[in-house]
Structure formats: C-alpha cells, structure tokens
Amino acid sequence: MHRLLLLIPTTTYRTEDFVEAAGQLDVDLVVASERPSTLESYFPENLLTLDFADPAAAARTVAEVAAKRPIDAVVPVDDRTSVLGAAVAAALGLRANSVAAVATSRNKYRLREALRQAGVPSPPYRLFTLADRAEAAAGAVPYPCVLKPTILAASRGVIRADTPAEFVAAFRRIAALLRTPDVVDLGEGADQILVEGFVPGVEVALEGLLVEGRLEVLALFDKPDPLDGPFFEETIYVTPSRLPAATQAAIAGRAGEAARALGLRDGPVHAELRVNDAGPWLIELAARSIGGLCSRTLRFGTGMSLEEVILRHALGLPIASLVRERRPAGVMMIPIPGAGVLQGVQGVEAAKAVPGIEDVAISLHVGQAVVPLPEGARYLGFIFARAESPERVEAALREAHQRLGFDIAPLAPAGSAS
C-alpha cells in the first residue's frame, strides 16, 4: 500500500477535496498540519504537526517519520504549504519541484524577476517595502498601475491606481493589511508591495499539470466579468474557453514558458493570464492547483477529480485520461455585497433549482465577519453549474446568484458598544 503525505493547513479550503480523493485510492494517509489534531496522540504516525514556517525543520521531522515507514509521495494542498512540500520531498528523495523554483513562484516579485530574466513578456514592475514613503513611490511608477502584496493570494490586497493620489491611498491601505498579524505570520515577503503596470485585456485562468517539465493543460477558464479594478474580486470561471483556438494555444505556450522560466517541472500549476492585442501576458503562475472549492467544476476521463489526478501523478499511479469531460462547466465565487456579520442566507434551494446548477455551497458561517476585498480573506460561497454550452453555464450561474439573498448586519462603529 502506498503511503501518502498531505500537507494541509488547518484553514485551507482544499481539505475536503484532497482527503476525499485520497479516500478513492488505496493509500495509507498521513496528514500534517501546523496545529495538532485532537486525535494525534492515537495516530502519531498518521497525524503530524509541523512548523510550516520552518520548512527545513519540518522536513527533518517528516524524514524521521518516514524512516520508520517510508512515505511514497508528498502533496501540498495550497500556496501555504507549497515550499514546505518541496523541502519535504527533497528530504525524502521524492520527485518534486526544487525548493528554489517553488519559492520563486510563491513571491510575485521573484516571479517577475525570473520571467524578465527568461525573456517572458511582463508588464513593467517595481518593488517597494513598508519602509518606503508612499508619496515618493507614487512618483516612480507608470499609470495606470496595480499594487499588490507579493505573497498573498486570491486578489487579497490587489488595488489599481490611475493617479498618484490613488496610488498613495492604495499603498497605505495595503500597508495596513500587511501589518495585520495573520499576514505578518507569513514571514519573508510580508512587508513587500509590488507595483506593476496595468495590463488591459480579458483574463483567463489555466489549470495545468507539469509532467517531466512538459505542461499538460487540464482546463482553461474564461472569466467573463471584467477585472479592471480598483479591486479584483473574481467571480465567474467557465470552461472550456470561448477564445479562438489559436489564442488558447498561445496562452498555453506562454504558461509553459513561464513554468520553465521558474524552473518548475512537476505537479500542478495554476496560472492567471491576460490577453490583449499584444498576446497573452502572464500575471501569475503558482505551483498549486486552483483555490477555494473551484476544482469541483473539473472532472477528467470517466469522472476523476482534479485532486485524484494530482495524487495519482504524485504517487506514480496510472491516470486513465487527462482530458476534461466535454460538458462545459463553471463556478461563481459569490461576490461579497458588503461588510458586516453574516446573519442568514436566503434562496439557496431556489438557486439550486435553476437548470444547470449542480450545487450551491455557502462557505461562510452565520455569525462570521463578511469582509470584502481588498482586505477580505474568506469566500462567501460558491455556485457550480454544468450545461450544454459555456453561455448556458454562465447564464445559469448568474440566474442562481440572483436568487440568493444575504443578511449582513453592519458592524457597530468602534466605541459604540454599551
């Protein structure tokens, strides 16, 4: 029986889908998180606690565990464990990307540097830190531009600025976000703000699997809602793409170039690109699979999940097909309508009744804070659809969303508690 190690942060959205996929395989599952499981004392060889902030120490711990019972594959489930996964794999002598390559992809500035050095087209960019003065920085960048933290994901802290005044406001807003404890805890790069020239165009997301350095495109998603700022809240993803075949091929080619430039050779990649008259522009490429619950749109061959594909690849098990099922599919990351505390959700059953809708998953719980971008770190929920055409998928997602209602109580002003 193969022994599989999943690196799962306690707060990732990816747990259920990866654990479910592991259950489909005949594996001895080992799970490592940054905090102890309540049942760890009963299964010390299968439930591990690792210091995610210290990959070298964590790798040594795993090596000690593997010395007793070998581990055949290690799979990080999201951004937060991707570098750790590479370090652990290296310590165990397993096939994986190098730590350097993954660490480069994890930091948006280092990614830009690697792309520039490899000649992959990139917008102009410049790195600042919290030690820089916003007003001085505002005079040193092109407009329009996009400010973004180098190590946050899913559009957190990403703000467009068209003028120096907007730049200064955005810089200060991001600086405040970077000073919050959860971001400070991320360590290296948490004090950096990358400024890039804004790239106009349509945006797509590419889901891929690197096999011995070759990029296999698993899915290309259109993002039909414009992402022009000032914030970049992602909403609808639909696959297959409706872009011309030649454009899709160019997108895949650009993503492959980027992966090579970073030195990535193995495992899942998720890339965001923009396409305009000059061709595809690589915005980001990460050594991980798609985030949130979005992977539930994807099925391969006779119904294999994306996570099972990733686990099979890591374990060296056969994969019947990397071809996505033919039926178009999509997901809507439900837009956050305002800040406050979630009091209730209406219309879920009505939304599920829309033809083509497969599921509506509200991932925020009643009583939890609702925080819009650019600060927000949580999804409100997800709507999933499958239909006979991409247009119908998109229409179903929009119709289902219209049927949902959210009761969000405004937060009381500071100091108003009695």
Add this chain to the structure above:
Amino acid sequence: MAETSAIRDRVQELLDTAINPAVAGHGGFIELIDVQDTTVYIRMMGGCQGCGAADVTLKAGIERMIFEEVPEVTEVLDATDHASGSNPYYAPSKG
C-alpha cells in the same frame, strides 16, 4: 440485528471513552446517529461542525479508530450539515 446492536454499543463506547474526550479539546462532539448493517452514521457537532479540519479528523482519525477497534464496520458516513455550523474551530481562509 443482534450484530448491528453490538456494533452500535462498541462504537458508542469508543466515542464515549476515546474520541469525544479528544475532540472536546476543540469544543467538538461526535454523535452516533445510526448503524445500518456495517455502516456507521455519525454527526459532528460543536467545534467540529463546519470546521476546516473536520475531514481530517473524520478520515484520518475517527474512521481509522472505528475500523481498528470495530473491524466489522465497513463504512463511516458523516451526516453533518457542516454549512450550519455556528462555531467551527478552524475557519477556512484564502491565505
């Protein structure tokens, strides 16, 4: 039927003596809903309901423990409405 009843008793004892005292550390509680043939139905309550790590607790902990201690059990199914959890111990975030 007698065998199902025996499975129910042994799973309940496992919950009472080992699993629930452990998950109580995170404000959690596991309720045995039913046993049908060799399938066990449970519900995850308190801090476990809607917790971001609930699947790890279930698949790598509870299920493994039940399979080891009550080998007649072939399946453990989670009947929890996780979306309704009001106090999950770990809440997912984008990172």
